[in-house]
Amino acid sequence: MDYRRTYIRDILQTTPPAEVSAYGWVKTRRDSKGIHFVQISDGSCFTDLQVVIEDGVMPEETLKKITIGACARFDGTLVESPAAGQSVELKASGVQIYGEADPSEYPMQKKRASFEFLREHAHFRTRGNTFGAVFRMRDKLSWAIHKFFEERNFLYVHTPIITTSDCEGAGEMFGVTTLDMQNLPTQNGGVDYEKDFFGKPAFLTVSGQLGVEAFTLAFTNCYTFGPTFRAENSNTPRHLAEFWMIEPEMAFCDIEGNMNLAEEMLKYLIRFLLDECEDDLRFFNKWIEPAVIETLEHVAASEFARISYGEAIELLKKSGESFEFPVYWGADLQTEHERFLTEKELKKPVIIIDWPKEIKPFYMRVNDDDKTVRGMDVLVPRIGEIIGGSQREERLNVLTQRIKECDLDEKDYRWYLDLRKFGSAPHSGFGLGLERMMMYVTGMKNIRDVIPFYRVPGSAEF
Numbered sequence: 001m002d003y004r005r006t007y008i009r010d011i012l013q014t015t016p017p018a019e020v021s022a023y024g025w026v027k028t029r030r031d032s033k034g035i036h037f038v039q040i041s042d043g044s045c046f047t048d049l050q051v052v053i054e055d056g057v058m059p060e061e062t063l064k065k066i067t068i069g070a071c072a073r074f075d076g077t078l079v080e081s082p083a084a085g086q087s088v089e090l091k092a093s094g095v096q097i098y099g100e101a102d103p104s105e106y107p108m109q110k111k112r113a114s115f116e117f118l119r120e121h122a123h124f125r126t127r128g129n130t131f132g133a134v135f136r137m138r139d140k141l142s143w144a145i146h147k148f149f150e151e152r153n154f155l156y157v158h159t160p161i162i163t164t165s166d167c168e169g170a171g172e173m174f175g176v177t178t179l180d181m182q183n184l185p186t187q188n189g190g191v192d193y194e195k196d197f198f199g200k201p202a203f204l205t206v207s208g209q210l211g212v213e214a215f216t217l218a219f220t221n222c223y224t225f226g227p228t229f230r231a232e233n234s235n236t237p238r239h240l241a242e243f244w245m246i247e248p249e250m251a252f253c254d255i256e257g258n259m260n261l262a263e264e265m266l267k268y269l270i271r272f273l274l275d276e277c278e279d280d281l282r283f284f285n286k287w288i289e290p291a292v293i294e295t296l297e298h299v300a301a302s303e304f305a306r307i308s309y310g311e312a313i314e315l316l317k318k319s320g321e322s323f324e325f326p327v328y329w330g331a332d333l334q335t336e337h338e339r340f341l342t343e344k345e346l347k348k349p350v351i352i353i354d355w356p357k358e359i360k361p362f363y364m365r366v367n368d369d370d371k372t373v374r375g376m377d378v379l380v381p382r383i384g385e386i387i388g389g390s391q392r393e394e395r396l397n398v399l400t401q402r403i404k405e406c407d408l409d410e411k412d413y414r415w416y417l418d419l420r421k422f423g424s425a426p427h428s429g430f431g432l433g434l435e436r437m438m439m440y441v442t443g444m445k446n447i448r449d450v451i452p453f454y455r456v457p458g459s460a461e462f
């Protein structure tokens with residue numbers, strides 16, 4: 001058996017009649033008089049292959065084992081289908097069953113199981129229509145991201161997952177240790193981290209940004225694309241404890257150029273998916289989010305709005321909406337505010353820049369007013385924030401000051417400060433949350449349904 005495979009996607013494109021073998025998992029089975037209809041999928045495309053088995057082709061005993069979830073190879077002739085619903089079907093002459101799926105135990109029997117139920121069966125949900133479409137799109141999206149940067153000469157860098165500095169300065173990090181929790185070594189009343197694996201406290205990274213910045217000051221334009229981790233206790237449909245982030249960083253680039261790249265990238269990715277994932281998108285459009293295709297077409301063709309944080313606050317104050325969280329200059333925007341701005345007020349993606357420095361991380365470039373920083377958030381309808389980024393503080397004295405103001409330990413950022421001391425350059429970058437993007441392009445409502453095996457507070461199954 002070879003990995004090279006004629007996928008069902010290819011079989012469906014073959015001109016009948018043709019002898020074929022189709023491998024896959026049974027999705028449905030319907031019996032009528034003297035004839036059995038079996039839909040199989042191998043995950044290669046949205047459409048299933050219909051296999052038609054006439055009585056007598058295989059022993060009754062074998063036929064019994066062809067149930068939902070079973071894995072098999074069907075051999076036979078591809079013929080034009082006389083019935084509506086598919087153009088070709090496989091008239092079976094034989095079968096090889098690889099794995100049975102006892103119908104009295106296989107949990108994926110129900111036609112329309114709830115997403116909650118499917119989350120508890122994340123190892124099987126991929127065999128159904130919705131999650132087949134989700135993960136084919138996730139694959140295409142990831143590939144499109146690399147293609148986008150490759151075409152623009154960005155260097156792809158693998159930043160570490162274990163780190164000793166807190167990039168966002170929010171303290172929401174998972175510790176990484178080999179110390180015995182039941183028997184911690186102590187020193188001066190605290191934990192003696194010198195005895196730990198790295199000789200000091202270490203964490204899972206919340207962002208690859210600081211590492212990408214170092215590379216950018218050697219390779220000009222770079223990006224990293226990997227898993228990031230946040231120990232924030234947010235039980236919402238848009239937060240994960242482990243998620244994937246795409247982080248480009250550009251030297252000799254200011255906030256203007258940063259906004260341009262973000263807008264160009266989102267449009268490129270949307271255009272790519274509209275072209276490459278037609279069938280899957282049609283499914284989302286019909287069953288998950290009406291008009292998702294129309295919205296994406298519209299976004300790919302229109303200009304994003306660009307406003308300052310101050311303008312955003314004014315728009316929110318004038319809105320006449322009653323928000324749960326108060327709106328005033330200095331307050332961070334909540335999802336309800338973000339969604340109002342992008343869905344109701346501007347009705348398209350919006351980039352908000354120039355945020356109060358108190359609510360943004362230490363690395364953002366301080367504006368001349370000394371009150372705001374050159375941060376940028378990109379908000380899109382249905383999701384709210386999809387990108388966060390900034391122009392970076394490239395001036396050594398200002399950065400040192402900001403680290404102090406943010407109560408961070410200068411020692412932990414020595415190498416980062418060095419980058420400003422020797423050959424500093426204006427530079428900018430941002431982070432796009434892969435799963436937020438997935439929610440946006442599929443219309444899926446819960447972020448747990450666009451990542452293979454989700455991790456959230458209280459849950460790390462599979």
Ligand code: 4AD
Pocket residue numbers: 167168206207208209230238239240241243245247248385386387388389390429430431432433434435436
């Ligand atoms: O705005 P954030 O925190 O920015 C950074 O991490 C920067 N270091 C990025 C950079 O400038 N290189 O996060 C960036 C994006 C958010 O806009 C959101 O899309 C996503 O990451 N994100 C999350 N996605 C899922 N679950 C969470 N808990 C997320 N937190 C952030």
Ligand code: MG
Pocket residue numbers: 377385387388
């Ligand atoms: Mg953010």
